[in-house]
Amino acid sequence: MHTRPVRILHIDDDPALVRLVAKSLARRGFEVENASDIESGLAGIRDGDFDAVVLDHYLSSGTGLSVLNALRDQVDAPPVVYVTGSMEASIAVDALKAGADDYVLKSVGEDFIALLAKALEQAITAARMRHAQIEAENEIRRAKDRAELLLAEVNHRVANSLALVAALVRMQASAIQDPGAKEALAETQARISAIANLHRSLYTSEDVKSVALDDYLSTLVSELDASMAATGYRSRVKLDLESFTVPTDRAVSVGMIVTELLTNAFKYAYPDEQDGEVRLIVRKSDDQTAVLIVEDDGIGWNGQGVAKGTGLGSRIVKAMASTLGSTISYGDGVGGTRTTLVLQGG
Structure with missing residues (x-):
C-alpha cells in the first residue's frame, strides 16, 4: 500500500544549514520544506500537513520560542524538535517548557543529522500514540454516550409499559364490585407502580447506577x-x-x-x-x-x-x-x- 513520505517543516533562516538538513533528511525518507521566518513558519504549520517541525532558536524575526508560544493555542499542532547552536542550558529548558517535544544541539557534523533524525522519529511516534489514545478515549466516550442513551430509552419504554399495565389493573378494579378483589387489584397496581417509578427515575437521571x-x-x-x-x-x-x-x-x-x-x-x-x-x-x-x-x-x-x-x-x-x-x-x-x-x- 502506498504511503506518503513523512513531511517536515524546517523553520530556519540559515541557507547552508537548510540545504544540509533537507538533503540529509531526504536520504532518510523525510520530505522537508523550509520557512525562513516566524510568520511564514506559523502559516506553514497552520495550512500545511506536516508530521513534525524542526525549529531553530535564533531567527531574524525573533526566536523559536515565539513559534512555540503561538502553537499552544493551535489544535493538533505537529510535534516540534527545537534546534540551536547555543550551549546555554536555559534555552533548552525554556523550549521544553514552551512545548517543544525534544531538543538537539546544532553542529555541522553528521552526528547532528543523526540526532535530529532520531529526535524526529521519536517525536512523531509519540505524537501518533497521543493522537491514537485521544481517538480511543473519544470513541469510548461516544460508545458510553450511546449506551446511556439506549439505556435511557429502555427505561423509558419499560416505565411506560408498566404504567400502562398499572392503568389496566386500575380499570379492572373499577369494573368489579367485590371489595376483596378491589383491594387485591389495588395492591397489585401499587406493586407495578413501584417498579415503574424506578424506571422513570432512571431515564430522567444522569446517573443510572x-x-x-x-x-x-x-x-x-x-x-x-x-x-x-x-x-x-x-x-x-x-x-x-x-x-x-x-x-x-x-x-x-x-x-x-x-x-x-x-x-x-x-x-x-x-x-x-x-x-x-x-x-x-x-x-x-x-x-x-x-x-x-x-x-x-x-x-x-x-x-x-x-x-x-x-x-x-x-x-x-x-x-x-x-x-x-x-x-x-x-x-x-x-x-x-x-x-x-x-x-x-x-
Missing part, C-alpha cells in the same frame, strides 16, 4: 396515596426523607418494601377512623448507611403472630429485605406500629 431515594419514594408515595384513596382509604402519609442514594438494583427492593408497609398501614392501622397519619422516614446514619422507618399511631402490631389479610405483603417484605442483606425489625406494638430497615447506600 444509583437512585436518589428521597425523590423516588416521594413519587412512589404520591401514586400510592392516590391509589389507596380510590379504594376508600384516607390515611395521610407524612414524609421526612433525608437525601440518600442507593444502587439501582437495590432500589426496587426498597420500593417494594415501602409499598407493602404503607399499604398495610392504610388498611389495618386505623380500622375505625380510616384517616390516621402514617410516617415514612429516612435518616442517614453516615455516608453509607441509612435507616428507613414506617410508623403509625394505630392499633399496633409487633411483627408477631398471624398478619392480617393474605400474608402476601409480609412475605414480600421479608423476601425483599433478604435481597438487600438486611432484616426488618418491629417495635413493641404499643401505641402503633413501627417498622425499621437498615439500608446500604451506593
Whole structure:
C-alpha cells in the first residue's frame, strides 16, 4: 500500500544549514520544506500537513520560542524538535517548557543529522500514540454516550409499559364490585407502580447506577396515596426523607418494601377512623448507611403472630429485605406500629 513520505517543516533562516538538513533528511525518507521566518513558519504549520517541525532558536524575526508560544493555542499542532547552536542550558529548558517535544544541539557534523533524525522519529511516534489514545478515549466516550442513551430509552419504554399495565389493573378494579378483589387489584397496581417509578427515575437521571431515594419514594408515595384513596382509604402519609442514594438494583427492593408497609398501614392501622397519619422516614446514619422507618399511631402490631389479610405483603417484605442483606425489625406494638430497615447506600 502506498504511503506518503513523512513531511517536515524546517523553520530556519540559515541557507547552508537548510540545504544540509533537507538533503540529509531526504536520504532518510523525510520530505522537508523550509520557512525562513516566524510568520511564514506559523502559516506553514497552520495550512500545511506536516508530521513534525524542526525549529531553530535564533531567527531574524525573533526566536523559536515565539513559534512555540503561538502553537499552544493551535489544535493538533505537529510535534516540534527545537534546534540551536547555543550551549546555554536555559534555552533548552525554556523550549521544553514552551512545548517543544525534544531538543538537539546544532553542529555541522553528521552526528547532528543523526540526532535530529532520531529526535524526529521519536517525536512523531509519540505524537501518533497521543493522537491514537485521544481517538480511543473519544470513541469510548461516544460508545458510553450511546449506551446511556439506549439505556435511557429502555427505561423509558419499560416505565411506560408498566404504567400502562398499572392503568389496566386500575380499570379492572373499577369494573368489579367485590371489595376483596378491589383491594387485591389495588395492591397489585401499587406493586407495578413501584417498579415503574424506578424506571422513570432512571431515564430522567444522569446517573443510572444509583437512585436518589428521597425523590423516588416521594413519587412512589404520591401514586400510592392516590391509589389507596380510590379504594376508600384516607390515611395521610407524612414524609421526612433525608437525601440518600442507593444502587439501582437495590432500589426496587426498597420500593417494594415501602409499598407493602404503607399499604398495610392504610388498611389495618386505623380500622375505625380510616384517616390516621402514617410516617415514612429516612435518616442517614453516615455516608453509607441509612435507616428507613414506617410508623403509625394505630392499633399496633409487633411483627408477631398471624398478619392480617393474605400474608402476601409480609412475605414480600421479608423476601425483599433478604435481597438487600438486611432484616426488618418491629417495635413493641404499643401505641402503633413501627417498622425499621437498615439500608446500604451506593
